[in-house]
Amino acid sequence: STDSYASLINFSNSLRPNINKNTISNCTFVINDDSTFVFSAIQLSTGCDDAVVRNNLISGLNMINITSAQSTMKILDCSSSTGLDIYNNTIDSINHTDTTSLLAVMDFDQVTTVNAYSNIVTNITSVGDTFGYRRNLGSPITVDYSDLWTLSGASVVRFDNVTEGGNCIDADPLYLLPPSDYHLQGGSPCEGTGSSGDDMGCYGGPDPLP
Numbered sequence: 001s002t003d004s005y006a007s008l009i010n011f012s013n014s015l016r017p018n019i020n021k022n023t024i025s026n027c028t029f030v031i032n033d034d035s036t037f038v039f040s041a042i043q044l045s046t047g048c049d050d051a052v053v054r055n056n057l058i059s060g061l062n063m064i065n066i067t068s069a070q071s072t073m074k075i076l077d078c079s080s081s082t083g084l085d086i087y088n089n090t091i092d093s094i095n096h097t098d099t100t101s102l103l104a105v106m107d108f109d110q111v112t113t114v115n116a117y118s119n120i121v122t123n124i125t126s127v128g129d130t131f132g133y134r135r136n137l138g139s140p141i142t143v144d145y146s147d148l149w150t151l152s153g154a155s156v157v158r159f160d161n162v163t164e165g166g167n168c169i170d171a172d173p174l175y176l177l178p179p180s181d182y183h184l185q186g187g188s189p190c191e192g193t194g195s196s197g198d199d200m201g202c203y204g205g206p207d208p209l210p
Contacts, residue, residue, distance in 0.1 A: 003036045004033050004038070007039070007041070012045040016051065018051070020052065020056065024056070024057070027061050028061075028062040029064070031064065031067060040077035041075045042076050044078045044081060051084050056209070057182055058092075059182065061093075063097070063101075070101070071102075072102045073096045075091055075104075075105045086114070086119065087116065087194075088202060092120075095125045098127065102128055103153065105121050105134075107135075109136045112138065116143040117146060117195045118201070119200065127154060129155045133148075133162040140162060142164075144166070145194050146168050147169050147190050158170075182202065184203065
């Protein structure tokens with residue numbers, strides 16, 4: 001069998017794509033395909049140089065594989081490009097139920113010059129292998145001013161070939177009323193602790209999600 005791929009937002013050979021202020025929520029994907037299946041919420045493949053991914057809210061995504069084939073779930077899948085700015089995104093409640101699965105929240109494969117900061121990633125669950133930030137191929141990159149909280153799986157790697165910056169935290173961000181409202185409560189550890197003193201997450205930064 002050949003590999004099968006699916007993505008919700010996809011760019012290939014597109015210079016300076018700007019993916020901002022999108023809401024992707026409450027989706028369940030059922031895989032009934034004997035091929036190796038790869039799903040991405042946002043995919044940036046070869047030639048997407050100088051891409052920007054910012055102020056997006058991605059929550060409540062579930063992937064169920066009812067076959068014996070291996071399946072992979074990547075929320076942000078970036079490969080073979082130069083330059084990527086990813087900041088002020090909120091990703092919460094991602095679930096992959098396949099025992100042969102791999103779940104990576106952000107996967108950077110041969111992307112040079114990555115600036116990743118002020119993101120909130122929470123409640124990531126897989127019965128297989130779980131990765132927060134993953135750098136499969138290429139020199140290590142650094143993620144900073146971000147919250148990575150509550151990852152679970154058969155094996156869990158928070159930062160794989162990725163350096164955790166000194167301003168990253170591992171704390172409950174205190175969302176106001178998830179899954180309907182991902183604004184931060186007063187006193188949230190993500191309030192004012194992003195880059196440049198902004199809030200982390202999709203409602204932070206100079207041009208927040210409405």
